[in-house]
Amino acid sequence: MGRESKDERLDRELIEFLNELRVALPGVQVLFAFLLGVPFTQRFSEVSDLQKDVYFLTFLCAAVATALLIAPSAYHRMEWRQGDKEHLLVVANRLAIAGTVFLALAISGTVFVVTDMLFNEASAALVAAVTAAFFGWFWYGLPLLRRATSRR
Numbered sequence: 001m002g003r004e005s006k007d008e009r010l011d012r013e014l015i016e017f018l019n020e021l022r023v024a025l026p027g028v029q030v031l032f033a034f035l036l037g038v039p040f041t042q043r044f045s046e047v048s049d050l051q052k053d054v055y056f057l058t059f060l061c062a063a064v065a066t067a068l069l070i071a072p073s074a075y076h077r078m079e080w081r082q083g084d085k086e087h088l089l090v091v092a093n094r095l096a097i098a099g100t101v102f103l104a105l106a107i108s109g110t111v112f113v114v115t116d117m118l119f120n121e122a123s124a125a126l127v128a129a130v131t132a133a134f135f136g137w138f139w140y141g142l143p144l145l146r147r148a149t150s151r152r
Helices: 006-040 042-046 049-078 085-118 121-150
Strands: none
Touching (some): 006 042, 006 049
8 A cells, every 4th residue: 555645645634624524514503593593582581781792702603613614615615726725725724723713612602691591600600611621622622732742
């Protein structure tokens, strides 16, 4: 079995990247759809100003995450057959990482609003912080730790 050429590697990396996006996109789209409907529920009129503010920031984070996670596909379409797949992968990777940051923020914000409605602000802040830390560690901390330790 021979080594793959640069073109073969780029093709494989693009397929792997697209498969990863197929995992993230449905989640962010479902969250965004859920958040779209929240203000139209009867109970939304009962939320506090803080809950409204956090909800709105969460909604915006979900919108940004959706845009950033879909952006690589649009970028690919616009750059189609320009012969620079390596640049496409670098840009798409950055867009996807930024998209996951906003997705983690959106999920954490949603956790805050729901927990605050069920319990209280202090519980909501704690649970949302733990949620954000959980995402931060598993999505970013572990890979960055591995990267740092494997360079030695």
